[in-house]
Amino acid sequence: MKFAVVTFPGSNCDQDCYHVAHEVLSQPTEMLWHKEAQDLSDYDCVILPGGFSYGDYLRTGAIARFSPIMNSVIDYANNGGLVIGICNGFQILLEAGLLPGAMKINDSLKFTCKYVNLKVVNADTPFTNECEEGEILNLPVAHGEGNYHIDEDGLEELVANDQIVVQYAAEEENPNGSVKNIAGICNKEKNVFGLMPHPERCSETILGNGKDDGYKIFASILEDVIKRGEQCG
Numbered sequence: 001m002k003f004a005v006v007t008f009p010g011s012n013c014d015q016d017c018y019h020v021a022h023e024v025l026s027q028p029t030e031m032l033w034h035k036e037a038q039d040l041s042d043y044d045c046v047i048l049p050g051g052f053s054y055g056d057y058l059r060t061g062a063i064a065r066f067s068p069i070m071n072s073v074i075d076y077a078n079n080g081g082l083v084i085g086i087c088n089g090f091q092i093l094l095e096a097g098l099l100p101g102a103m104k105i106n107d108s109l110k111f112t113c114k115y116v117n118l119k120v121v122n123a124d125t126p127f128t129n130e131c132e133e134g135e136i137l138n139l140p141v142a143h144g145e146g147n148y149h150i151d152e153d154g155l156e157e158l159v160a161n162d163q164i165v166v167q168y169a170a171e172e173e174n175p176n177g178s179v180k181n182i183a184g185i186c187n188k189e190k191n192v193f194g195l196m197p198h199p200e201r202c203s204e205t206i207l208g209n210g211k212d213d214g215y216k217i218f219a220s221i222l223e224d225v226i227k228r229g230e231q232c233g
């Protein structure tokens, strides 16, 4: 399979995503500059990485969503392409309208950087098929604006369509005040996924606290692409 990782001005997790896709998963991976709108149909998954695109001015992701490549990402997603937005990438997906809801500043008003326990709510997505429903993943978060918000009707719709993919495992684990402890959601079609925690920062046991739970997210993507390839013969 082939990954694309988009770099925006201010991205700081793009090389980490490249490393996991290319070195850990051993898949062909290309870096794309945000100014270059292009046909993305050759790629099997586009990664919008974490960071501080445009210095987080206005609102996180609010300027990056006007980057020329975002028109390409929207076309690609609308045609069923897999898109994962991690942290700032999630924020950009919200601002671009590819995922519902909005991000507010953490309720602590502080940038929060720590490991949290996440519960896999939906294991039947291209991004979580290597997990069990209810499984606990331990992943790091690092953000100032991760307080996910959606109105009541929107929340009902997320629940009804199984779009809540990962939640902070308990109220005490919630690092930002997100509604319903939401840490990551997908679109109705399940091909676009955004999450605040950073799976790319813990995909190898050699890193950090020896955990590699993030690997399951990338392995799920690979599994999904292989499976779909087999179905196409």
Ligand SMILES: NC(=O)CC[C@H](N)C(=O)O
Binding pocket: 049, 050, 051, 052, 053, 056, 060, 086, 087, 088, 089, 111, 142, 143, 144, 145, 146
């Ligand atoms: N690591 C990230 O992508 C987090 C940065 C993010 N822009 C924030 O809310 O602080």
